[in-house]
Amino acid sequence: MNAVFSGLTHxxxxxxxxxxxxxxxxxxxxxxxxxxxxxxxxxxxxxLVVAIGIGWLMYPFSQ
Amino acid sequence: xxxxxxxxxxxxxxxxxxxxxxxxWAVPGLGHxxxxxxxxxxxxxxxxxxxxxxxxxxxxxxxxxxSPDLFDRLGFFADLGTGGLYFIAHIxxxxxxxVAHASGDYGTRLFATAGMLxxxxxxxxxxxxxxxxxxxxxxx
Numbered sequence: 001m002n003a004v005f006s007g008l009t010h011x012x013x014x015x016x017x018x019x020x021x022x023x024x025x026x027x028x029x030x031x032x033x034x035x036x037x038x039x040x041x042x043x044x045x046x047x048l049v050v051a052i053g054i055g056w057l058m059y060p061f062s063q
Numbered sequence: 064x065x066x067x068x069x070x071x072x073x074x075x076x077x078x079x080x081x082x083x084x085x086x087x088w089a090v091p092g093l094g095h096x097x098x099x100x101x102x103x104x105x106x107x108x109x110x111x112x113x114x115x116x117x118x119x120x121x122x123x124x125x126x127x128x129x130s131p132d133l134f135d136r137l138g139f140f141a142d143l144g145t146g147g148l149y150f151i152a153h154i155x156x157x158x159x160x161x162v163a164h165a166s167g168d169y170g171t172r173l174f175a176t177a178g179m180l181x182x183x184x185x186x187x188x189x190x191x192x193x194x195x196x197x198x199x200x201x202x203x
Contacts, residue, residue, distance in 0.1 A: 002120040004120075005116070005117040005120035005121055006120050006121055006122065006166065008117075008121065008166070010165065010169075013117075013121070013166070013169045013173075016117060017114070017169075017172075017173060017176065020110050020113060020114045020180075021114075021176065021180065023106065023110060024106070024107065024110045024111075024180050024183075024184075027102075027103055027106050027107070028183055028184070028187060
C-alpha cells in the first residue's frame with residue numbers, strides 16, 4: 001500500500017485529496033444521501049478546477 | 064428507522080457527548096460507532112485513516128510539539144487531531160519523512176488535513192452525543 005501512495009503523480013495526489021475531503025465534507029454537512037453525493041461531486045470538481053486554474057495562473061512565474 | 068433518527072430520539076447527555084468525542088479523537092469514526100451511526104463511522108474511519116496513511120506513505124513530515132516556530136506548532140495541533148494515528152505514525156512511516164521532494168511536502172499536508180477533518184468529526188460526534196444536533200443536521 002505504501003508503494004501505491006509513494007508513486008502518486010501530482011495530479012493523482014490532488015485528485016485523491018479532493019475526493020476524500022469532498023466526501024467527508026458531504027457527510028458532515030448534508031443529512032440526505034442524494035444531497036451528499038451531489039455536494040461531494042460539486043466539491044470534488046470545484047477542488048480540481050480551482051487547483052488547475054491556480055496552477056495555470058502561477059505557470060508564468062515558474063519560467 | 065434511519066441511523067440519524069435513532070440518535071435524534073435518544074437521550075443525549077454531556078457524558079455521552081464527551082465519550083463519543085474522546086473515542087472519535089482516539090480512533091477516527093469510533094465516536095459515531097458508539098452512537099450507532101454505522102455509515103458515518105465507516106466513512107470517517109476510511110477517509111481519515113486513508114488520508115493520514117497516504118500522507119505518511121508519501122513520506123510527509125509529522126510535527127513535534129516542542130518547536131519554537133509558530134507554524135510548526137499549528138502543524139502539531141493539526142497532526143494531533145489524528146488521535147491514535149499521530150502516536151503510531153513513526154511505526155507506519157518506518158523510512159522517516161522526506162520533505163525535500165514534492166511528494167513528501169504533499170504528504171505533510173495530507174496528514175495535517177486528516178487531523179483537521181478528524182477534529183470536525185469529533186465535534187459532530189460531541190454534538191450528536193449531547194443531543195444538540197438533529198437528524199436534519201441542525202444544532203438545537
